[in-house]
Amino acid sequence: MDALLQNFFNIPIFIQVAPYLLQGLRTTLLLSVLVIPFGLASGLLVGVLSITLTGRLSRALLTVYIDLFRALPPLVLLIFIYYGTPFLGWDLPKLVAIVIAFILNNSSYYGEIFRAGLESVPKGQIEAARSTGLSNWQSLLYIQIPQATRNVMPDLISNTIEVIKLTTLASAVAMPELLRVARDAQSLVYNPSPIVLAAIFYLILLWPMVRFLSRFEQRKMGGGH
Numbered sequence: 001m002d003a004l005l006q007n008f009f010n011i012p013i014f015i016q017v018a019p020y021l022l023q024g025l026r027t028t029l030l031l032s033v034l035v036i037p038f039g040l041a042s043g044l045l046v047g048v049l050s051i052t053l054t055g056r057l058s059r060a061l062l063t064v065y066i067d068l069f070r071a072l073p074p075l076v077l078l079i080f081i082y083y084g085t086p087f088l089g090w091d092l093p094k095l096v097a098i099v100i101a102f103i104l105n106n107s108s109y110y111g112e113i114f115r116a117g118l119e120s121v122p123k124g125q126i127e128a129a130r131s132t133g134l135s136n137w138q139s140l141l142y143i144q145i146p147q148a149t150r151n152v153m154p155d156l157i158s159n160t161i162e163v164i165k166l167t168t169l170a171s172a173v174a175m176p177e178l179l180r181v182a183r184d185a186q187s188l189v190y191n192p193s194p195i196v197l198a199a200i201f202y203l204i205l206l207w208p209m210v211r212f213l214s215r216f217e218q219r220k221m222g223g224g225h
Contacts, residue, residue, distance in 0.1 A: 010193040017185040017194045025201050031095075031167040035102040036160055042103055045112020047148075048140065050115040050207065055099070069108040075169050077101045081123030082173045098170045106163055112154045119147030157213045161206055 046066065053059050069077070082097040092100070121144045129139040149156070171180035182198035 007189075009198050010191055013189050013191055013193040014197050017182075017189065017197065018225060020185055021178060021179050021194065021197055021201060024176055024198075025205075026179035026180055027170075028164070028178040028205075029178055031098060031102070031175075032097075032164050033186045034099050035106065035167075036058050036163055039106035039110055039163060040100070040156070042107035044145070044168025046107055046111025047118055050111065050144075052116050052136075052140075053106060061070050066108045066111055069104050070211050071114070072105070074101060074166060076103040077105060077170055078169060078172060094170075094173050096174050097173065098175060102163070102166060105166075106159070109159055110156070113152050114148060116155075117152035121147045131193055154213060154217050157209065157216065161209050161213070164206060165202075 008150040042136075046162070049062055051067075051132070053062060074203045078098060078101040079099045082092065082094065085092050087141045118140075124148070125143060126139055130136075134142065165176050168179040171183070174180070176184075178201060179200050185191055185194035
């Protein structure tokens with residue numbers, strides 16, 4: 001037991017590396033604050049386009065966009081954008097490259113979630129909205145999108161949790177997010193305790209969201225009965 005505590009729950013090391021890990025946590029939170037809102041907004045746009053586009057070419061291009069960024073691993077996409085864009089004459093800062101890569105990846109996932117939600121709205125309600133004089137876009141804005149969002153809220157929350165976990169990939173371009181800082185600290189103290197402390201920080205950050213998701217799903221299932 002003493003060996004376990006010394007190697008994984010070393011309190012003096014926790015105290016020593018905590019300030020550095022908190023800096024990494026701030027970077028993780030910054031990435032999340034940037035990626036999640038833009039990912040949701042672009043995903044909603046993709047979802048709306050999925051049900052409104054009528055042209056064969058435009059629908060095909062949208063399908064390619066969704067399938068491409070869902071199939072392409074986000075780490076590969078990040079490396080391609082960060083290391084590849086300089087060859088096109090664009091020297092993107094790390095933060096910008098990371099945000100663009102993660103938004104492209106998540107817009108496709110959020111887009112499919114919103115599409116499913118929009119398609120779940122009963123057509124009768126849409127026709128009723130049109131009969132009151134609302135235009136297609138007004139019906140979409142005031143009737144379909146609010147209901148669709150409520151219908152797929154668990155999926156949106158679940159994907160948002162995954163986005164926060166996704167920020168660990170930023171270490172591939174040497175962005176000092178939480179996990180990267182913890183790994184650097186581990187190499188300096190020759191002890192895995194910094195990784196354990198990082199895991200504790202992630203748990204503190206994500207546990208409330210996980211519990212909220214569980215209660216939301218239980219409430220929704222209860223309401224369905």
